[in-house]
Each structure stands twice: as C-alpha cells, then as structure tokens.
Amino acid sequence: MSAITVSNLTFAYGGSYDNIFENVSFTLDTNWKLGFIGRNGRGKTTFLKLLQGVFEYSGKISSNVNFDYFPFKIKDKSKTLLEIAVEIYSDFQQWELEREISLLNMSEEILERPFKTLSNGEQTKILLAILFLKENNFLLIDEPTNHLDAESREIVSKKR
Numbered sequence: 001m002s003a004i005t006v007s008n009l010t011f012a013y014g015g016s017y018d019n020i021f022e023n024v025s026f027t028l029d030t031n032w033k034l035g036f037i038g039r040n041g042r043g044k045t046t047f048l049k050l051l052q053g054v055f056e057y058s059g060k061i062s063s064n065v066n067f068d069y070f071p072f073k074i075k076d077k078s079k080t081l082l083e084i085a086v087e088i089y090s091d092f093q094q095w096e097l098e099r100e101i102s103l104l105n106m107s108e109e110i111l112e113r114p115f116k117t118l119s120n121g122e123q124t125k126i127l128l129a130i131l132f133l134k135e136n137n138f139l140l141i142d143e144p145t146n147h148l149d150a151e152s153r154e155i156v157s158k159k160r
Contacts, residue, residue: 002030002065004051004138009059011050020046023059030065030138048140065138070131071124077116084115085130092133100129105151121149 009024020043028034036044050057052067072088079087085097098108104125115123131139 002063002138004028004030004061004063004065007060007062009050009057009061011046011055011057021050021057025059030063045142048142051140063138066136067140068131068134068137070127070139070141071143072127072130074115078114080112080114081118081126082111085111085126085133088127088130089134096133097129100132101126104129 005027007025009021010019011021012019036047038044046055048069049055051061051063052069074084082094082097085092094111097111101108101110106122106125106129110118110122110126115126118126131141
C-alpha cells in the first residue's frame with residue numbers, strides 16, 4: 001500500500017480573495033478507486049493539478065507514487081493514433097493497444113488515422129485506451145466521459 005497524504009493544504013488562485021482549499025488534511029490509499037464529484041468550479045480539477053505540482057500552495061502533499069493525468073495533451077493532431085500512443089507511453093506492445101481499442105468497440109484500423117480526423121468521442125476513447133495501458137502510475141482521470149455516448153460511458157464505467 002502506498003499513500004497520498006495531504007496536510008494543511010491551502011490554495012487560492014492569484015488575485016482571488018477566496019481560498020479554493022483551506023487547511024485541508026486527509027490521506028488516500030493508492031489502492032482505492034475514488035471519484036471526486038461536485039458541481040463545476042468547486043476545485044476537482046484544481047486538486048488534481050495540485051497533486052501534479054502545477055500550482056504553488058501552502059501545506060504539504062506527499063506521495064511515493066508517480067501520477068498520470070487524463071486527458072493527455074496532444075501537440076500534433078496530424079500524427080496517427082499509433083504515433084501519438086508511442087509519444088504518450090512507449091512501453092507497450094501494439095497488440096495491447098489493439099485489445100484496449102477492441103474493448104472500447106473500435107476497430108484497430110483506427111490506429112493509422114490522423115488524430116484530427118476523429119470525432120471528439122473517438123479521440124476520448126483512443127486516449128482512454130492509451131491510459132488503460134499505463135498500469136504502474138496513479139491515474140488522475142479528469143472528466144473521462146466527456147464526448148462519449150451512453151454505450152461508451154457504460155463500457156468505460158466497467159473498465160478496471
């Protein structure tokens with residue numbers, strides 16, 4: 001078991017009078033599967049970015065695990081999906097990616113298409129397939145079902 005420990009976390013965006021978090025403390029077991037839910041603008045994405053060290057804060061966040069954040073940033077959308085998959089995570093066998101794509105009800109031929117030619121839902125599915133290959137890091141998944149239809153949401157909800 002590994003833990004993510006948050007102690008006396010306080011954070012506010014520059015120029016804001018209100019703290020997003022104020023003296024928050026808790027411990028997360030990295031074996032847990034957790035979901036933060038709440039209305040927009042309440043700090044869910046901000047917290048995930050704090051875990052990654054994107055923003056400065058007061059207090060302490062300690063962990064001995066590495067984090068992966070979803071959705072991945074795609075710099076060159078003209079590249080094929082296979083090229084993008086290798087850029088994001090090179091330590092996989094192609095059959096593993098094809099398996100994940102198949103489980104998301106997509107054809108493996110999609111790997112040869114440029115990323116920019118896919119619908120938003122297809123882009124989300126392919127990025128999730130890549131994410132599901134990465135098993136050694138603690139996954140920070142931010143709004144994974146955006147752009148997915150009801151059937152795809154059901155498939156993703158049963159995954160892992």
